[in-house]
Amino acid sequence: MRESLWDNFQNSLRMMVAGSVPFEVRTTVHTDLLDVADVAQMHADLEACGYRGSYHVQNYRHGPTLGDMVRQDAVLQVAALPVGQKVRVKFRNF
Numbered sequence: 001m002r003e004s005l006w007d008n009f010q011n012s013l014r015m016m017v018a019g020s021v022p023f024e025v026r027t028t029v030h031t032d033l034l035d036v037a038d039v040a041q042m043h044a045d046l047e048a049c050g051y052r053g054s055y056h057v058q059n060y061r062h063g064p065t066l067g068d069m070v071r072q073d074a075v076l077q078v079a080a081l082p083v084g085q086k087v088r089v090k091f092r093n094f
Contacts, residue, residue, distance in 0.1 A: 010049070017050045024053060030060040031074040039081060046087045057081070058092035 016023055027034070027042060039057055046055055057078070062071045078091050 010045070013046075013051065014049055022053070024056060025051060026056040026058060028058050028060055029076045030069065031072045031076055032070070034076070036077060036080045039076065043082065043084055043087060043089060047084055052086055054088045054090050055084075056090050056092055059094045061093055 013025075025046060027039060029039060043055055057076070059075060060069075060072055062069070075094060078094055081089060083089065
């Protein structure tokens with residue numbers, strides 16, 4: 001059976017958590033692609049796999065570098081996100 005992209009990400013994250021090299025986890029949110037439930041699930045997955053760094057959630061900013069990506073109509077409601085005990089969430093560009 002072929003692994004999904006999410007499985008590949010999870011395997012990579014577990015290897016990085018087990019290692020000794022510091023790293024940062026970021027998610028750029030375009031509200032046409034991700035919503036509060038998606039970001040909350042990613043945060044829960046980070047906590048479950050043992051990640052203990054900061055999780056940076058950043059708002060999509062439209063620009064020429066992303067090709068055909070359209071402007072987003074809404075901004076993620078960050079106040080609706082859970083606050084984790086083990087993984088601190090930091091917000092950028094909101």
